[in-house]
Each structure stands twice: as structure tokens, then as C-alpha cells.
Amino acid sequence: MKTLVIAVHPGLQEGSRINRKLTETVRHRDGVTVHDLYQQYSDGQIDVGAEQQLLLEHDRIVFQFPFWWYSSPPLLKHWFDEVLTFGWAYGPGGDKLHGQEWGIAVTTGGTVEAYGSEGYNRYTVEELTRPFEVTASLVGAKYLPVFAVHNAMQLTDEELQRHAADFAIYVVDTVESR
Numbered sequence: 001m002k003t004l005v006i007a008v009h010p011g012l013q014e015g016s017r018i019n020r021k022l023t024e025t026v027r028h029r030d031g032v033t034v035h036d037l038y039q040q041y042s043d044g045q046i047d048v049g050a051e052q053q054l055l056l057e058h059d060r061i062v063f064q065f066p067f068w069w070y071s072s073p074p075l076l077k078h079w080f081d082e083v084l085t086f087g088w089a090y091g092p093g094g095d096k097l098h099g100q101e102w103g104i105a106v107t108t109g110g111t112v113e114a115y116g117s118e119g120y121n122r123y124t125v126e127e128l129t130r131p132f133e134v135t136a137s138l139v140g141a142k143y144l145p146v147f148a149v150h151n152a153m154q155l156t157d158e159e160l161q162r163h164a165a166d167f168a169i170y171v172v173d174t175v176e177s178r
Contacts, residue, residue, distance in 0.1 A: 003032045003171050004058035005105075008065040008076040010038045018107045018152040018160060019066060025164040026171045033058065037075050044078060051083045052096070060101040061141070062171055063132065066152070067106045070121070070128045080135065089139045102136040103144030104129055105167060107152040115150070144170075 005026060009019045013036075027034045035054065041047075055061065065072045087093045106125060114120040121128070125148045136143040147170045149155070149163045 001031060001059045001172075002057065003060040003062060004054060005032060005034045005062045005064050005171060006076075006079075007034055007036045008038065008063065008073050008079075009036075010073060010075070012036055012038060016066070018149060018155065018163075019064065021160055021164050022064060022105065022107075022149075022167045025168050029168065029172060032171060037079060038073075041075065041079075044075065046079055046082045048082050048085070051079070052085075052088065055083070055097060055100075058100070060103070060144075060171075062103045062105055062144075062147075064105040065107075067108045067125070067128075071131075084135070084139060095140060098140035100139075100141040101144055102132075102139075102141040103147065103170065104132050105147040105149075105170065107149045109153050110150060112148075112150040115148075 003026075005023060007019065007023045009016050012020055012023065023034050023036070026032045033054070063072070063076060065076060071077070084090065084097075085094075088096050106129070108115065108125065110119075110121060115123065115125050115128075117123070126146050129146055133143045147167060149167075155163070
């Protein structure tokens with residue numbers, strides 16, 4: 001299985017200890033491609049053909065990003081709007097992504113307790129990321145369970161290492177073995 005990790009953080013290399021560690025952990029694994037959208041498209045001009053080809057070359061797609069205002073950084077939304085075209089990804093003839101596995105891996109500044117009916121944010125990460133699940137369904141992809149790292153700004157180096165190891169398993173593990 002070939003996995004594409006689409007990393008979406010405007011400061012992945014300079015300002016993100018957590019997201020950088022997650023991507024570095026899987027960058028050199030066999031069968032894994034890490035694609036940094038902000039590095040590739042700092043001007044916001046997405047090469048739709050190149051992105052579609054990259055999707056076709058992989059079996060599993062993992063969107064990895066910090067949770068911002070209960071969603072993704074804006075470039076990922078723009079990427080969805082541009083790349084997942086009618087007649088290619090969905091609609092009549094839009095079956096190019098059928099059978100892929102899609103997952104999201106998010107980091108949050110809040111604690112796990114903050115994400116629940118009694119928590120500060122009132123909803124779970126799974127509930128708040130439902131649009132990604134619906135998008136996967138629309139394009140015919142199997143949606144994987146959400147991978148979340150909470151309390152990201154407070155993690156110790158040891159906790160970060162454990163989360164990175166778990167992320168590596170999430171990225172390369174097959175659904176059948178879960």
C-alpha cells in the first residue's frame with residue numbers, strides 16, 4: 001500500500017514542533033510520500049493535474065494538519081475546491097478515487113476533555129471533522145478513524161515521541177489489522 005500524507009501547516013518547518021515531528025517520523029518510510037502543501041503552493045496556485053496524478057499514485061491519503069477554528073488551514077479547503085473536480089472525483093464519471101482510504105490526523109491545542117459534549121468545545125473532534133468524512137464518502141473513499149493529538153503545545157518530548165510512533169502506525173497500518 002502506498003500512502004500519501006498531505007501535510008498542511010503554513011509553518012511546518014519553522015514553527016511547528018508537533019506537526020513537523022509527525023511528518024518527519026513517516027517521511028522516509030517505504031511506501032510513504034509526504035507532500036507539504038504550503039511549501040509546494042506558497043502562492044496558493046495549485047497545479048490541479050499534478051495533484052490529481054499524485055492522488056492516483058497512492059492507495060491511502062492522510063490529511064495532516066493543526067485544527068484551526070474547528071477546521072483545517074485555508075489552503076486545504078482551497079485544495080479540495082480545486083483538485084476534487086466534478087467528473088473526476090465525483091459526479092458522472094467521477095470515480096478516480098473510488099476504493100482509496102482517506103484519513104485525517106489533527107493536532108489540537110485543547111485537551112481531550114475539551115472536545116466532548118461537556119467540554120469547552122462542546123463537540124468531539126470526530127463530530128467537528130464530519131465534513132471530511134462526507135467528502136471521503138462523496139469521492140468513494142473509505143474513511144479511516146480520526147487520529148488526534150490533543151494538548152499539543154504542552155506535550156513533553158516523551159509524549160511527542162509516543163504520538164509520533166502512533167502516527168507512523170496510523171499512516172502505514174492496514175485497516176484489516178486494526
